[in-house]
């Protein structure tokens with residue numbers, strides 16, 4: 428996809444998740460008409476609804492068409508290119524594109540490795556089964572990176588290496604379960620994420636504190652003229668530890684690291700609340716955001 432030397436007239440992206448949305452925006456900005464077809468009721472459905480809606484608004488404002496609830500996706504030749512049957516609840520039943528990008532998820536390339544001959548177990552998705560130290564069921568064989576299904580990122584693959592190297596060479600007892608989930612969606616503006624979504628936090632049954640601030644109230648975003656999106660945080664009301672945060676907005680992939688570091692330090696939100704950040708940055712709003720924490724649902 429990155430090597431394509433022409434701009435598609437109309438790119439239809441099947442799959443409205445991280446990879447699909449990044450390429451949708453890239454090719455829209457190259458000048459292609461772009462339609463995203465997603466079978467869920469909303470884009471990046473693993474995220475909270477406000478994040479999905481925020482991304483949708485950002486993409487639609489650039490002229491990207493979004494078709495959700497596309498239950499039965501089918502492809503057929505058409506005189507103008509490809510007809511993508513989308514069978515959506517709303518809108519016409521077909522999208523006609525000149526090119527199609529299938530971005531419906533990845534699975535590890537483990538079927539041709541002869542793992543069965545070595546006796547290494549894989550799950551039904553082809554992920555190599557590992558324990559908390561990334562060891563397989565066969566002594567002396569570890570599985571690192573995407574192939575173990577425990578992360579889907581360059582940084583998790585690298586951390587897998589760090590865990591195994593530390594345990595094998597330095598006598599440590601590092602576990603993959605100690606890793607706090609972090610990632611970014613590289614649209615413009617990006618989405619920086621750490622820890623639980625609000626939905627996951629609510630599902631944990633803990634008493635929660637939440638706070639949200641639109642980027643229109645972040646000085647740095649105003650100065651850059653990039654005020655789309657918001658930042659938000661969810662914390663445990665009893666332990667006062669941050670459970671998760673999201674920044675959909677300019678610099679969000681960098682600014683989220685302030686929260687990542689506090690969570691890794693296992694410090695309470697009060698440490699970040701009283702930190703003195705640099706003005707004018709996106710990060711400087713985190714203490715203010717935490718000052719606004721309210722019990723969830725109020």
Ligand SMILES: Cc1cc2nc3c(=O)[nH]c(=O)nc-3n(C[C@H](O)[C@H](O)[C@H](O)COP(=O)(O)OP(=O)(O)OC[C@H]3O[C@@H](n4cnc5c(N)ncnc54)[C@H](O)[C@@H]3O)c2cc1C
Pocket residue numbers: 446536539540571572573574578579580581582583584613
């Ligand atoms: C479009 C896209 C965008 C992404 N964006 C991000 C991002 O912004 N940030 C992020 O953190 N992650 C991102 N990822 C995910 C990231 O690329 C992967 O999680 C990461 O590359 C996993 O590293 P890995 O070493 O496990 O696997 P890979 O990087 O896939 O490396 C596996 C290597 O093994 C080789 N190989 C496969 N089979 C064999 C074999 N039988 N014999 C020998 N060699 C073999 C492959 O050729 C490859 O070189 C993105 C992925 C995609 C597809």
